[in-house]
Amino acid sequence: MGGSMGLAAAGGQQRLFIEVAPLAARHAWPITDGPAVLVSIADQDAHGELSEPMLRDLFDLTPAEIRVAAALFEGLEPAKVAERLKVAMPTIRSHLVHIYAKTGATGQSDLCRRLARLARH
Numbered sequence: 001m002g003g004s005m006g007l008a009a010a011g012g013q014q015r016l017f018i019e020v021a022p023l024a025a026r027h028a029w030p031i032t033d034g035p036a037v038l039v040s041i042a043d044q045d046a047h048g049e050l051s052e053p054m055l056r057d058l059f060d061l062t063p064a065e066i067r068v069a070a071a072l073f074e075g076l077e078p079a080k081v082a083e084r085l086k087v088a089m090p091t092i093r094s095h096l097v098h099i100y101a102k103t104g105a106t107g108q109s110d111l112c113r114r115l116a117r118l119a120r121h
């Protein structure tokens with residue numbers, strides 16, 4: 001299980017957000033072949049975009065899973081994602097199961113929260 005916290009800058013305003021999340025050993029190579037964690041530190045004032053290579057490298061998402069995750073991150077509901085990608089809802093549900101398993105997200109809002117943190121880098 002991971003966790004998160006904010007760090008205050010001078011003056012007491014929260015500026016940095018730190019999240020620690022478990023990382024599957026296959027994603028930690030070449031550092032370790034055992035348990036590993038991903039430590040993410042983000043400036044709350046920074047803005048950015050999701051990177052396809054980052055999602056592929058960090059979570060081993062397939063191109064289709066990346067398209068689904070990115071569309072959800074844009075704010076589309078799963079049914080609208082299916083329309084945009086021209087696939088059936090069972091396909092979207094299948095991708096979501098894999099995305100949640102690979103990212104450790106517990107649902108759509110948790111996934112979007114995690115992606116928002118990554119996008120700030």
